[in-house]
Amino acid sequence: MSTLTKREQEAYDYLKKHSDLLNTSVDNICKELKISYGTIYSLIEKLGYKGYKDLIINISSEIIKEKSGLSHNYHELIDANFKIDNEQNLEKFFKIIKDKTVVFIGKSHSHIIAKKFSLDFNRLGIKSYVLENDYDQIILSISNMTADCVLVAITNSGTTDWILSALKMANSQGIKCVTITCVNSKKLTELNELVITMVNRNKLMIKSRITNFIPILIFLDIFWEKAIDKL
Known part of the structure; x- marks a missing residue:
């Protein structure tokens, strides 16, 4: 040419x-x-x-x-998640975790993301740890938790059975719960003080193979930026 x-x-x-x-x-x-x-x-x-x-x-x-390319789809996904008005969610989240130990749970890939959250929370000076990626161990740990803890569940689908069971168990212990997900539901709303819902590729009907946990990690970055100013 x-x-x-x-x-x-x-x-x-x-x-x-x-x-x-x-x-x-x-x-x-x-x-x-x-x-x-x-x-x-x-x-x-x-x-x-x-x-x-x-x-x-x-x-x-x-x-x-x-x-229809991957790069365009990434930008579309990022834009959609930054358009979410998370100000109220963040303010409520900060109030819930104030002076608490934040305990994260997640299954399989969500457990890896939960580890990342916990690591960053500790770096921010927020006491935090992750429960093992094992249902029986999680239930045992929750049964020994006290009200000075907050349970935060990481679940892309919002439907993982043992995550829901763990939240229910925490409720019975009087422990406040927060779930960070890409799919909210009536059941999640009932089990949590706060449900933070991000936008994944399925909602945008993106066919490219983009990891569904990217929106949840975007929220972590948004939280980090806000926490730097707040804490």
């Missing part, structure tokens, strides 16, 4: 960013950018297309491919 002139590149960039490309005429582009018809047709020739319609169809295809 021949090197584009500054004006040709400007026209190409305009077309790539235009929201209604298929209904964009040569006249509109020329008027909008104050360029000549010759610039557009020189662009078409340099890109190797047969005509203006061919140019538009191919650029439209490029845009669709880019928007």
Whole structure:
């Protein structure tokens, strides 16, 4: 492909960013950018297309491919989670864990994320630890917990049976619970003082293989930033 002139590149960039490309005429582009018809047709020739319609169809295809790519999906996921108004959740969370020992639980991959949360909480000066990734051990540990602890469950699906059982057990012990998840439910709401719900790829109908725990880790970063100022 021949090197584009500054004006040709400007026209190409305009077309790539235009929201209604298929209904964009040569006249509109020329008027909008104050360029000549010759610039557009020189662009078409340099890109190797047969005509203006061919140019538009191919650029439209490029845009669709880019928007379905992994990088675009990551940005979409991050944007969706930062649009969540977490201010009230954060304030309530800080009140719940104030002067408490924060005990994290999670199953399988969630247990790894729980370890990360606990590590960061301790670095912030918040006393914290993680229960073992074993149901019987968790139930035993919760039975020995006191009201100076807060149980925080990490669960992407919000439906893990033994996480729900652990929350129920903690409730019976008078221990306050918080769940950080991507799927809230009536049952979770009933078992927790607070449910923090993030947006995962399933909610956005993203087909790319993006780890479902990224939204929960985004919340950890949001919490960390807020905690630095607050604690």
